[in-house]
Amino acid sequence: MWDEESIEGVLEKYRRAGKIVAEVRKRAASMVKEGALILEVAEFVENAIRERGAEPAFPCNISLNEVAAHSTPSHDDKRVFSNELVKLDIGAHIEGYIADAAVTIDLSGENARLVEAAEEALKAAISVIHDGVSTAEVGATIEKVIREYGFRPIVNLSGHGLARYMAHAPPTIPNVGQRGGAILRENDVVAIEPFVTNGAGKVSEGATVEIYSLVREKPVRLPAARRLLVEIKKYKTLPFAKRWLPRESLDIALRNLEAAGVIRSYPVLREAARGLISQAEHTVIVKKDGCEVITA
Numbered sequence: 001m002w003d004e005e006s007i008e009g010v011l012e013k014y015r016r017a018g019k020i021v022a023e024v025r026k027r028a029a030s031m032v033k034e035g036a037l038i039l040e041v042a043e044f045v046e047n048a049i050r051e052r053g054a055e056p057a058f059p060c061n062i063s064l065n066e067v068a069a070h071s072t073p074s075h076d077d078k079r080v081f082s083n084e085l086v087k088l089d090i091g092a093h094i095e096g097y098i099a100d101a102a103v104t105i106d107l108s109g110e111n112a113r114l115v116e117a118a119e120e121a122l123k124a125a126i127s128v129i130h131d132g133v134s135t136a137e138v139g140a141t142i143e144k145v146i147r148e149y150g151f152r153p154i155v156n157l158s159g160h161g162l163a164r165y166m167a168h169a170p171p172t173i174p175n176v177g178q179r180g181g182a183i184l185r186e187n188d189v190v191a192i193e194p195f196v197t198n199g200a201g202k203v204s205e206g207a208t209v210e211i212y213s214l215v216r217e218k219p220v221r222l223p224a225a226r227r228l229l230v231e232i233k234k235y236k237t238l239p240f241a242k243r244w245l246p247r248e249s250l251d252i253a254l255r256n257l258e259a260a261g262v263i264r265s266y267p268v269l270r271e272a273a274r275g276l277i278s279q280a281e282h283t284v285i286v287k288k289d290g291c292e293v294i295t296a
């Protein structure tokens with residue numbers, strides 16, 4: 001096990017990553033305006049993380065309206081923001097120690113309550129977290145706040161633990177009350193992320209894919225796939241964007257690696273009834289009597 005000093009060393013890296021995410025998220029949120037290029041905001045986020053001495057833990061997710069997550073621009077994306085509900089989800093890591101946070105920006109001016117419900121659910125969850133709390137209690141707290149607003153939580157999206165080079169580690173932190181659950185312990189690092197909708201309360205996979213991650217390395221024959229694998233390995237097991245990769249024979253190489261089980265894809269996630277979705281997320285370190293929010 002870790003001694004006291006090395007735990008502090010690790011937590012310090014999480015905190016540095018958290019500070020970078022907080023700062024970049026604030027700047028990026030101010031760039032989300034009608035007419036602004038979506039690609040420009042994503043690239044700003046990823047470059048700003050690198051300029052501050054960290055690396056993106058995953059591609060900047062910019063998900064609109066009924067899309068919950070896994071949406072990032074393509075390399076030649078020409079889309080601009082219009083009067084949408086915009087989720088900005090940002091992750092940075094220092095030596096594999098990840099901070100993950102998200103915010104929703106309402107460009108329509110009509111969905112303030114949906115945004116507020118996610119923020120209040122997140123606040124309430126943070127207020128019940130301490131050493132010994134069960135993830136079931138955290139989920140029930142999130143669900144209660146969201147229902148009080150008259151909306152639904154997304155039942156098949158959850159918060160999660162963070163571990164070195166693992167953007168989604170155990171335990172799962174549900175957005176609804178449930179039986180059982182895991183117990184959070186002092187110095188656990190977890191991301192809490194309520195998703196709120198006026199739709200069905202569930203997401204399903206769409207057709208668009210711009211994000212992948214390495215599953216397991218295997219020998220592949222196709223030269224383009226082999227070359228791509230060398231590129232991909234630098235992201236370790238963390239998700240990467242298609243637009244980060246060299247363009248030559250890219251589609252065939254990605255298809256080949258996915259078919260061989262070397263990489264997996266992350267299709268965009270859409271609300272099942274095409275309801276609007278808001279999201280709020282912070283990464284916290286669990287403490288004896290509470291928790292420390294590292295991405296605020």
Ligand code: MN
Pocket residue numbers: 089090091100101102193281
């Ligand atoms: Mn996130």
Ligand code: MN
Pocket residue numbers: 100159160191193281
């Ligand atoms: Mn997350």
